[in-house]
Amino acid sequence: MKPWQEILSLKSTKVLILIVVGLLFLGLPLFASQYVSYLMLTFFAYAVMVLGLNLLFGYTGLLSFGHAFFMAIGAYTAAFLTGKFSILYMEVILVVAVIISSILAALIGAICVRYIKIYFAMLTLAFGMLFYTFLLKFYYLTGGDEGMRVLRPYLLGFNLSEIPKMQYLTRSYYIYTLVILAILTFVMWKIVSSPFGLCLKAIRDNPEKAEYLGVSVKRYRWYAFIISGAYAAIGGALLAPAIGQVDPGLTYWTHSGTLVFMTLLGGFENFFGPLIGGVVYIFLQDKVMSLTTYWRFIFGAILAFLVIVAPGGIAGVISSLVKKEKGGE
Amino acid sequence: MEKTRREFVKLVGGAALGAGVILAGKGRASAQTIPAKGAPSEPIRIGVMPGLTGVIGVPGTAAWRTTQIWADEVNASGGILGRKVELHMEEETTAKECVERFKKLTLEKKVDVIVGLMSTGNGLAVGPLAEELGQLWLAWDGTTQKGVEETMPKTKFAFKSIDNEAEAIGGAILTAKYFPKIKTIAGINNDYSYGRDCWESFQAVLKHFHPNVKAVEALWPKLGETDFTSHIAALKKAKPDLIMTSFWSGDVPILMKQAAAVGLFKTTKGCFTTGGGVHYTLKKEFTPEGLILGYNSMYFKWTDTWPLLTKFVKTYFDKYKEYPVYECDHAYFVLQAYKTAVEKCYSILGKWPTKEEVGKALSGIQVPSLSGYRGYREDNIMTCNFFMGITTHKNPYDFVTIDPVEVLTPSQIIKPTAETKLYEWIKGWKS
Known part of the structure; x- marks a missing residue:
């Protein structure tokens, strides 16, 4: 078809x-206001990341607590190429981010996919923190805690440096990022709907049985890890010009936790769940941060509520409401 | 180092003017209740970005409290040219979130000016953004330095804090003055750019005065570390004549307590360039006399002849039962500078000024603040005196204070222009 x-x-x-x-x-x-458009732009970048994360988490059953590592690879690729090498073409940045992240994901994944559950989560967390330390310690190269500037990239070869910053971000760059998100969402949909995606689900549900049926469990997990890492790097590369600055905080474990939170909030069992979680998280954080300095407490409470009351996330709640509605008809 | 006659006159003159400002402010309180002619009727919206958690929580909270005190006082006296001020607070967290918050304050809340930010990492992210958005940003402690180099020497909207290494330079000047016989030094500084730059500049200045001084140990605990027992053991083993540290937050009393437990400073001298940032936590029971202690840009007991300081310390203590730290004056000064610039513009233009016009008026401005006269240079970098001295127990508090109080002027501790190379400038000093 x-x-x-x-x-x-x-x-x-x-x-x-x-x-x-x-x-x-x-x-x-x-x-909408420029600020709302800007928040939506950051959502597009995070949406790409959580799509990738959920291939690993929701479809393969592997919870990565170091996914911000790949996101930071993408973001620092943008910083290095624009700042150090004066390569301003966004398409080049994206391609290089995919190549570097895929190579690193292949190497790290080869070790990580040998383990599952808490061991996999801890290993990914460890690699994420290793990179965090690298960024801090090799400051002559990475800018250390001060980070690196990300210059405004060309889009499809067009130099848009004359356009005011916010207009650039909320118009040209906004549409560019949205189109990439749409393409990558479609690609991910094809991946999870393909025989490969079905194999991943089989691995998630019963790895022994999948192995017995001839699925190379470790190899398929490895593939999922690489794809997931590449998605995170693209998301990071898209996010970096929106922020204008990258710093080691992007790869800190709490940022990986944010990606997991978004996925849980939206619901990892639904294809669009993490995207719903991403948009809700970003706008909720924006509102709550302005209302109270105890916003971390509120997010902690939300996470606890989700795990206890609605483990299927927002998408799960909507899905059960729809089912109930249909049942009542 | 002696203060110049000009600087002395400025200090004394400033004290007199400071008193005048308070009296004038009181006189204006009942007179200014409606906006001045040509001024909008709605309140002035001030965006505030304090760090309220983590290592920046103590100074950030102090600065936020000061901002509220200032706003209450200004509103009670009729506002700025009759316009009340309204505070919009967004917390300083990560660089990514600071960029978002800054955009929110500018685009959604449409604030007239943004004050705050303490981290230079955040300053580097927000500085260019301020220029791009045409939004006035008056930093507290945040600079746009990369290491000791200024990345934004020419700005219109970004007003940056004093150079990060100023306190280390001041500490080295006093070390050379008070401990001229030391031969070996060791450093314990946080493992990030501020810590590294402070250690480097401290050594450069000290070696300028005493070329034979040798560094025997350099330790780099991470920011937020709370256990220094292994570091203290290494310092004891190295046996330096003096230990320098640029710790500035909750790590200062922790280091001091753990050092006291093994009597580290009984045999070794110490220079805490920025420890005064949490001065009231340095209790006499574990903080010895005879250390060099830096209070950065404000010392709560500097003088009894500067009414702005006396009044503020009383107000702050009455409200929070604490003695204010230096971040308070960063917060107070930037608001006072903004107010003065707006009033100056209005007196010239006869209308409410644009952000760009206020920015022009801020360049080169000098205003009386809590710690005396402070200002911005023409390159929009903050200038202020720094207060340092030798710790003493001779006071009515349960924590140490300093005596004598050394006032280090901007010309002593910060390079004259943003483009000046720091280490070349130091080399050019008279020994």
Whole structure:
């Protein structure tokens, strides 16, 4: 079945929702404030990261607590290429980020996928913190705690340096990032719907049985790890120009925790769950941070509530409400 | 180092003017209740970005409290040109979040000016943003230095704090003055750019005065470390004549307590360049006399002849039962500078000034603040006196104070221009 046929084969309401959400995102800068558009831009970058994380977590059953490592690889690639090598083409930045992150994910993944559960989580956390320490200690190269500037990149070869910063971010760069997110969402949808994706789910649910059926469990986990790392790096590379500065805090374990939080908040069992979690997290954090200095406490309480009451996240709650509605009809 | 006659006159003149400002402010309180002609009627919106948790929590909270005290006082006296001030607080956290908060304050809350930020890492992220957004940003402790080099020598909207290494330079000047016979030194500084730059500049200045001084140990605990027993053991083993540290937060009393337990400073001299940042935690029971202690840009007991300081210390103590730390004056000064610049612009233009016009008025400004006269240079870098001295137990408190109090002027401790190379400047000093 061709991709467009597949989309058409979805229930009409789902297609309609996707089209409406897509158009809403596209047209948002026309009616929303620059700041809301900016927050949405950061969401697009995080959305790419959590899509990748959920391939590993939701579909393969491996919880990474060091995924900010790959995100930082992408962000620092943008900083190095624009700042040190004067390479300003965003497409080059993205390609280099994918190459570097894939190589590193292949090396690290080869070690990590030998382990599961808490051991996998701790190993990924350890690699994330190793990179954090590298960024701090090799300050002559990385800028240390002061970080590095990220210059404004060209988009599709166009130098847009004359446009005011916020206009650039909330118009040209916004659309550019949205398009990349749309493409990568579609690619991820194809991945999880493919036989490869089904194998990952089988590995998640019963690795022994999957192995017995001829699925190379470690190899498939390794593939998922590499794809996931590449997605995180693309997200990081997209986020860096929006911030304008990268620093070791991006790879600190709490940032990896934020990615996991977004995934849990939205619901890792649903394909769009992490994206819902991402957008809710970003806007919720924005509001709560302005309201109280105890915003960390509130987020901790939300996380505890999620785990205890709604482990399926927002998508899980919506899904059960829809099911209940249908059952009542 | 002696103060110059000009600097002395400035200090004394400043004290007299400071008293005048308070009296004038009192006189204005009942007179200014409606906005001045041509001024908008709505309040002035001030964005505030204090760090309230983690290692920057103590000074950040002090600065936030001061901002509120200042706002209450200004509003009670009729506001700025009759306009009340309204504070919009967004916490200083990571660089990424600071960029978001800064944009929120500018684009959503549409503030007239943003004050705050203590971390230079955050300053480096926000400085260029301030210029790009055309938003006035008056930093407390945040600079836009990369190491000891200024990355933004020419700004219109970003007003940066005094150079990070100023206190280390001051500490070295006093070390050379008070401990001229030392031969060996050791450093214990946090493992980040501020710690490294302080250690480097401290050594450069000290070796300028005493070329034969040798560094025998350099230790780098991470920022936020709370156990220094292994570091203290290494310091005891190295047996330096003097230990220098640029610790500035909760790590100062911890180091002092753990050092006291093994009598480290009984045989070794010490220079705590910035320890006064948490001065009230340095209890007499574990903080010895005879150490060099730096209070950065404000010492709560500097003088009884500067009414702004006396009044503020009383207000702060009455409200919070603590004696204020230096970050208070960073917070007080930037607001006072903004107020003065707006009033100056208005007196010239006859209308409410734009952010750019206020920025122009801020360049080169001098205003009376809690620690005397402070200002901005033409390159928009803050200038102020630094207060250091020798710890003493002869006071009515349960913590140490300093006696004598040395006032180090900007010309002594910061390079004259943003473009000046720090170590070349130090080499050019008279010995």
